[in-house]
Amino acid sequence: MSAALLEGLLSRYSVGTKHLSDPAPTLAELQRMTEAALRAPDHAGLVPFRLAAIRGDARERLADLFEQAAALAGKSAADAARDRLRALDAPLLVAVIARIDPGHPLATQHEQWMTVGGALTNFLNAAHAMGYSGKMLSGAKVRAAPVVAAFCEPGEQLVGWVVLGTALKPGSPKFSKPDAADVMRDWT
DSSP: OOHHHHHHHHTOOOOOGGGEESOOOOHHHHHHHHHHHTTSOOSTTOOOEEEEEEOTTHHHHHHHHHHHHHHHTTOOHHHHHHHHHHHHHSSEEEEEEEOOOTTOSSSOHHHHHHHHHHHHHHHHHHHHHTTOEEEEEOSGGGGOHHHHHHHOOTTOEEEEEEEEEEESSOOOOSSOOOOHHHHOOOOO
């Protein structure tokens, strides 16, 4: 691994929607990020996920869905309006949809989920390498009926959204990370 690649990985921090602005990745850059996602751990040639870019006017449609989901969940009008604005905070959102095959003869569900996680990691690392910032968001909205119906086909599960844009300020860790020596140890 090149020193530059390793330093890039070590310098990546999650950046939330409040700290992102335009420009967002172009369609061509999203395609390159998707190519990186497709290099995730491969189990039996499966691609147990798909991605959907939410750009331009589609963000307003997502905002409507967020507001509708909040209202169905019994939230106040003010909270529903706040949820609506969350869809508009980031310059670009990418929906992550899992297509896990419970009966696949070569790859267990666990292995398929590992591929989804690896794809997300590769996607975010590619975005960082291109100079963009962002992070993965999920929460109750991934289970909200109107949102799920808009994004998922039968047998699919909405995992969440990757929010992307240009960081307003250099990233920094929000939480202290454990020491690597506390995470990686010899097994005896």
